Amino acid sequence: MKYPIIFAILCSVQIAYGQTEKDPAVTEIWTPQPVTVTPGKTPGSPPSDAIVLFDGNSLEQWVHDDGSPVKWELKDGAVTVKAKTGQIKTIQTFEDVQLHIEWRTPENVESDGQGRGNSGIFLQERYEVQVLDNFENKTYANGQAGSIYKQHAPLVNACKEPGEWQTYDIIYKAPDFNDRGNLRTPARITVLHNGVLIQNNVEIRGPSVYRGLPQYQSHKAASITLQDHGNPVSYRNIWVRQL
Ligand code: MG
Numbered sequence: 001m002k003y004p005i006i007f008a009i010l011c012s013v014q015i016a017y018g019q020t021e022k023d024p025a026v027t028e029i030w031t032p033q034p035v036t037v038t039p040g041k042t043p044g045s046p047p048s049d050a051i052v053l054f055d056g057n058s059l060e061q062w063v064h065d066d067g068s069p070v071k072w073e074l075k076d077g078a079v080t081v082k083a084k085t086g087q088i089k090t091i092q093t094f095e096d097v098q099l100h101i102e103w104r105t106p107e108n109v110e111s112d113g114q115g116r117g118n119s120g121i122f123l124q125e126r127y128e129v130q131v132l133d134n135f136e137n138k139t140y141a142n143g144q145a146g147s148i149y150k151q152h153a154p155l156v157n158a159c160k161e162p163g164e165w166q167t168y169d170i171i172y173k174a175p176d177f178n179d180r181g182n183l184r185t186p187a188r189i190t191v192l193h194n195g196v197l198i199q200n201n202v203e204i205r206g207p208s209v210y211r212g213l214p215q216y217q218s219h220k221a222a223s224i225t226l227q228d229h230g231n232p233v234s235y236r237n238i239w240v241r242q243l
Contacts, residue, residue: 044100044167046239053090053224054079054238062088062226078104078234081119081226089125089223095174096243097123099224100167104234105133107163113139117162120149120208120227123172124219127187128208129199131233135159146191146198149208154191154198165236166194171243174221175204181218 038048046052053061056077059070064086071085105117117133128149132139134157141147146154146168160166169192176185186206191199206214226235 044102044237046100047241050100050239050241051092052239053092054235056236059088061091063091064088072228073232078236080232080234081228081230083228083230083232085228087122087225087228089225091223093221093223094124094240094242095221097170097172097224098241098243099123099170099172100237100239101170101235102165102167102237103131104165104236105131105162106232109133109162112137114143116231117233118227118229118231119233120229121168121170122208122225122227123170123187123189124174124222125225126207126219126222127172127189127204128227129168129170129189129191131227133159133162135161146193148189148199148202148204150210151205151208151214152199152202154193155200156196156198158193158196158198160194168193169195171201173243175216177216177218183216183218186216 035049040047059072059074059079062070064070070079070088072082072088073080099121101121103119109116114132116137117131119131120128121131122128130143130145130147130149132143132145134145141153142150144154144157145159146157171190173188175183175187178184187204188201189199189204190197190201206216208214224240
């Protein structure tokens with residue numbers, strides 16, 4: 001008596017499975033529909049849901065660390081590091097983002113290694129994507145342009161010549177900490193340099209430090225920071241999408 005029942009169950013499961021396989025609608029998802037976003041008019045211009053952080057005209061979304069207005073030079077649609085005025089950061093704070101930013105190292109090449117066109121983009125004020133003139137300029141691989149500073153060398157060197165505008169498109173996943181402040185999930189980052197993939201979803205080991213090994217410390221949403229490393233590096237067309 002037991003076996004015919006089991007047989008009947010198996011048959012009905014098989015029929016149901018067969019129907020599932022044949023009906024394509026079973027595997028279609030209709031809701032929710034993705035939100036509509038209007039792409040930028042030209043490559044690199046902000047899509048409709050982006051927060052424009054710098055459009056070439058105004059620096060009102062940026063301050064120095066002490067909250068004072070930006071002292072860097074604003075000219076011809078670009079902002080340029082003024083040495084010794086200090087780094088600048090967004091007033092708004094962020095976690096996971098897609099970030100587009102354009103940068104230019106000085107046409108007049110001075111110095112070499114880490115001293116040539118050095119700046120940097122810090123996600124959450126801690127994790128640096130290096131900005132450096134590495135066009136025919138050798139330095140340690142995990143400190144060159146597009147490196148996650150002192151952690152991950154870029155996959156390739158996609159630098160343009162000094163004086164040319166370059167782009168970074170960054171996908172950043174913030175680290176996650178538990179209630180006691182211990183790391184649950186490290187940050188991850190993907191970077192395209194001038195459209196070329198140079199960081200492929202790598203794990204960030206902690207804040208970018210010059211000496212020693214990185215060590216995570218719990219934090220919340222934080223600013224995007226641009227580094228004053230003493231070289232007149234310029235930035236333009238900065239926008240972000242919160243993910
Ligand atoms: Mg730097």
